[in-house]
Amino acid sequence: MVFGKMFMKILNKDRRNKQISILIIGLNNSGKSTIINYFKNKDDRKFVSVPTIGFNVEHFENQGISFTAFDYSGQGRYRNLWEHHFKTCNGIVFVIDSSDRMRLVVVKDELELLLQHRDIKRRRVPILFFANKMDCIDALSSVKIAAGLNLEKIDNKPWQICSSNALTGEGLQNGVQWLTAQIRECQQTKELPHE
Amino acid sequence: MEEKKSTHWLDALSDGSAGLTTISSCMSVCDLQCNNYYKLVTAEIPLKIPEKRPPRLRVYKGNQVINDQALPGIASSVQSLYIDENEPKMPIIAVSVGPSIFFYRNMKAYFKYTIPSLMIEPLEQEIWRKLVVERQVNYEKLINDLKTMNFSQMSSLSQKLISLSESEREEFIRENSEPKLTRLSTIVCMTTIYKNIEEEKEPNCLIIVTEASDIFIMDIQNFGILHTARVCSFKATPDLISASGSYQNDYKIIISTREGSICILRKNWLEGREIVKLERAATSMSLLQIDQTIVVLSKSLMCYSKKGKMLWSLNMNDTVMCMCPVPLPHLGVSMICVALKNGLVQLYSQKNLIDQFQVGDTVLAMYFGKLGLEEQVLVLVTINGNLLIKILKRTADFSNPMVTDKKVEDEPSDMKIAIPKKSKIFVEQTVREKENAIAIHNIFQSELWRMRLEAAKVTVDILRTGDSTFSGDLQTPIKLLAQCDGLGPDFLLTLTLENISATKIVTNLSIIIHANPNHYKVDKQSVDLTPLVPGIPLITDFNVSIQITSENLLPPDMTLENSIIRVLIVKEKFAKPLIASTVVMPQPELQMLGTI
Numbered sequence: 001m002v003f004g005k006m007f008m009k010i011l012n013k014d015r016r017n018k019q020i021s022i023l024i025i026g027l028n029n030s031g032k033s034t035i036i037n038y039f040k041n042k043d044d045r046k047f048v049s050v051p052t053i054g055f056n057v058e059h060f061e062n063q064g065i066s067f068t069a070f071d072y073s074g075q076g077r078y079r080n081l082w083e084h085h086f087k088t089c090n091g092i093v094f095v096i097d098s099s100d101r102m103r104l105v106v107v108k109d110e111l112e113l114l115l116q117h118r119d120i121k122r123r124r125v126p127i128l129f130f131a132n133k134m135d136c137i138d139a140l141s142s143v144k145i146a147a148g149l150n151l152e153k154i155d156n157k158p159w160q161i162c163s164s165n166a167l168t169g170e171g172l173q174n175g176v177q178w179l180t181a182q183i184r185e186c187q188q189t190k191e192l193p194h195e
Numbered sequence: 196m197e198e199k200k201s202t203h204w205l206d207a208l209s210d211g212s213a214g215l216t217t218i219s220s221c222m223s224v225c226d227l228q229c230n231n232y233y234k235l236v237t238a239e240i241p242l243k244i245p246e247k248r249p250p251r252l253r254v255y256k257g258n259q260v261i262n263d264q265a266l267p268g269i270a271s272s273v274q275s276l277y278i279d280e281n282e283p284k285m286p287i288i289a290v291s292v293g294p295s296i297f298f299y300r301n302m303k304a305y306f307k308y309t310i311p312s313l314m315i316e317p318l319e320q321e322i323w324r325k326l327v328v329e330r331q332v333n334y335e336k337l338i339n340d341l342k343t344m345n346f347s348q349m350s351s352l353s354q355k356l357i358s359l360s361e362s363e364r365e366e367f368i369r370e371n372s373e374p375k376l377t378r379l380s381t382i383v384c385m386t387t388i389y390k391n392i393e394e395e396k397e398p399n400c401l402i403i404v405t406e407a408s409d410i411f412i413m414d415i416q417n418f419g420i421l422h423t424a425r426v427c428s429f430k431a432t433p434d435l436i437s438a439s440g441s442y443q444n445d446y447k448i449i450i451s452t453r454e455g456s457i458c459i460l461r462k463n464w465l466e467g468r469e470i471v472k473l474e475r476a477a478t479s480m481s482l483l484q485i486d487q488t489i490v491v492l493s494k495s496l497m498c499y500s501k502k503g504k505m506l507w508s509l510n511m512n513d514t515v516m517c518m519c520p521v522p523l524p525h526l527g528v529s530m531i532c533v534a535l536k537n538g539l540v541q542l543y544s545q546k547n548l549i550d551q552f553q554v555g556d557t558v559l560a561m562y563f564g565k566l567g568l569e570e571q572v573l574v575l576v577t578i579n580g581n582l583l584i585k586i587l588k589r590t591a592d593f594s595n596p597m598v599t600d601k602k603v604e605d606e607p608s609d610m611k612i613a614i615p616k617k618s619k620i621f622v623e624q625t626v627r628e629k630e631n632a633i634a635i636h637n638i639f640q641s642e643l644w645r646m647r648l649e650a651a652k653v654t655v656d657i658l659r660t661g662d663s664t665f666s667g668d669l670q671t672p673i674k675l676l677a678q679c680d681g682l683g684p685d686f687l688l689t690l691t692l693e694n695i696s697a698t699k700i701v702t703n704l705s706i707i708i709h710a711n712p713n714h715y716k717v718d719k720q721s722v723d724l725t726p727l728v729p730g731i732p733l734i735t736d737f738n739v740s741i742q743i744t745s746e747n748l749l750p751p752d753m754t755l756e757n758s759i760i761r762v763l764i765v766k767e768k769f770a771k772p773l774i775a776s777t778v779v780m781p782q783p784e785l786q787m788l789g790t791i
């Protein structure tokens with residue numbers, strides 16, 4: 001029972017035609033592809049389309065939910081190519097390699113850029129952080145990472161940090177459960193005025 | 196006081212406890228374990244002499260020391276090299292200590308190479324022959340003869356003999372009855388060039404330079420010397436080296452000497468040539484890979500052509516310590532990073548100060564390039580043993596030079612425009628042109644047609660194979676992004692066109708979709724676009740359906756390879772498309788086909 005199915009259950013019962021879009025972002029080598037694979041394999045697989053653009057992006061759709069994963073690598077060049085996804089995304093999964101201590105500053109910088117982005121800044125988008133590779137000996141704890149990234153400063157978005165091991169799937173479930181609950185909440189509160 | 200904190204760099208590490216003192220030539224960064232995680236290999240240079248413990252050779256993963264071992268002496272250079280093309284491509288480390296080079300594989304020393312001996316004076320050889328044969332008889336006289344020679348010109352054996360007391364000499368000579376007279380120079384610097392293909396991780400050759408001005412080019416596959424040369428024709432003591440190219444094709448080696456000469460050695464030369472004579476020996480020197488100019492840091496920062504012509508120079512405000520090139524091809528700039536004694540680190544693009552920051556103490560060594568998984572990292576080691584790692588921000592933009600009141604040194608100006616005289620050749624040529632006007636015209640015409648044919652061929656080629664998503668034409672800088680959604684057999688192809696110029700509006704564009712009609716049905720073959728304004732992307736959707744056969748199967752000749760749709764962006768009155776791109780279409784879900 002994974003990403004897609006869980007989302008279906010919780011979200012899609014009454015919103016069959018609206019697409020839920022989740023962005024999976026993080027530096028290269030943080031474990032995004034591994035996380036995506038974990039979910040894809042266990043589910044009845046849907047197709048993967050590889051866009052023709054020259055940067056690292058993976059995309060798959062699952063019963064109305066689209067997942068798009070991006071590498072934060074390459075210096076600024078491709079920035080605007082993935083930023084347009086910010087506007088429409090309903091949730092963000094931010095994957096961090098807990099064992100790459102040297103690049104924690106880069107993670108922090110990217111997170112700041114993300115939080116300051118005009119399409120994200122004022123929106124209540126839930127962010128799930130995976131402190132991935134928790135199995136590595138030199139991995140930082142999720143508490144240390146949260147402190148290092150100043151996560152407690154995020155005040156207008158629900159967020160959560162989970163230690164994970166994308167190779168075994170450990171921790172992924174918990175995180176996803178949290179994210180789905182949050183997205184549902186955001187959807188409901190958004191709809192209230194219309195009703 | 197001006198702002199001394201740069202916003203372009205992220206401080207990944209500032210480790211005051213690193214206890215690492217070294218120099219730039221003893222730092223090398225490589226993919227040591229072949230996992231794309233670049234690590235710093237460095238030999239410690241003890242600043243306080245005499246240091247009791249032997250200097251260390253260390254490997255850093257980020258800020259962690261993952262390997263630490265003793266070196267047999269103080270190193271002069273650390274290099275990483277690739278031996279062969281075998282996978283996995285694991286670099287080896289070469290560390291020069293005195294007259295020898297220690298080679299490490301997996302950080303285990305596995306070979307020691309010692310440079311060939313210098314010439315032994317015939318007089319010295321003769322003296323030793325007599326010493327061994329004649330025994331006691333004439334010791335006194337022979338040793339006095341030896342003493343008349345220049346101490347530094349004799350073998351280490353003779354040096355030892357002279358320094359012994361009379362009572363010890365007999366014993367010493369008996370022990371060395373078959374004397375091996377060797378005179379070894381010291382290796383002062385090393386660098387690498389490629390063996391053949393000039394690409395990262397391709398096999399290298401090691402270039403070794405000795406204090407005695409010998410240059411050796413070594414094939415590290417068998418530790419054989421491929422080429423030997425002299426630094427220059429006169430007496431000089433080499434100090435710094437920088438090189439580029441490959442042994443088999445072409446290479447250049449630049450050497451700077453303690454006497455202030457800068458010499459160049461090219462392929463097949465037996466002796467280098469002096470191209471520049473500096474007032475003061477260079478502290479740092481680098482042959483830039485980008486434009487093959489030579490940047491020298493002495494009292495000022497100077498740039499010379501390969502022929503030794505000064506291109507520009509810039510005075511420095513304080514004593515200079517070291518420098519390194521900072522090429523940033525993605526930003527279209529190439530900079531030089533210079534460290535000053537007062538702890539200021541400055542980045543220059545030619546003579547323009549682009550960026551600067553202050554570090555706590557004096558920087559002794561620096562490196563710029565890959566580190567860890569990052570591509571653009573500046574590593575600084577200070578005199579107090581601090582290790583600083585600064586990562587260039589992805590969003591860094593150096594397009595605006597810093598405003599400073601620094602006076603720019605006058606360029607060595609030779610602005611005289613050489614107007615050719617009406618020479619004999621010129622007159623003759625005019626006559627020829629008059630006489631053979633028709634032939635010249637015909638040749639011109641046929642060449643013109645040839646060129647047009649070539650252009651047409653290239654255009655067809657671009658149409659057929661092109662898959663660029665950027666328009667190469669500078670007049671119309673546009674970018675195409677294609678996305679394909681759906682499970683099939685019906686897809687939604689979304690094309691996003693964006694004008695990436697700053698100000699120019701692009702008009703009269705059309706999209707042409709080209710797909711095999713037996714495979715795909717596309718709702719529109721072409722679309723004329725509204726003018727494209729900078730910064731506002733234009734999104735166009737196309738409904739694409741696979742031409743399913745009556746048995747609900749894919750078209751028979753449809754394969755993974757030919758499941759493509761070509762997208763051309765054309766501009767009115769332009770024969771050549773601005774962008775020709777290929778969208779690889781996903782394979783439809785077979786269950787979905789079944790349900791139709």
Ligand SMILES: Nc1nc2c(ncn2[C@@H]2O[C@H](COP(=O)(O)OP(=O)(O)O)[C@@H](O)[C@H]2O)c(=O)[nH]1
Pocket residue numbers: 026027028029030031032033034035071132133134135136164165166167168
């Ligand atoms: N030890 C460990 N390795 C992981 C984990 N997640 C991913 N990796 C490894 O990290 C590397 C990069 O993962 P990948 O998913 O390709 O990263 P991406 O660039 O973010 O897509 C791969 O070699 C993975 O096997 C984890 O939780 N623990």
Ligand SMILES: [Mg+2]
Pocket residue numbers: 029032033056
């Ligand atoms: Mg990936």
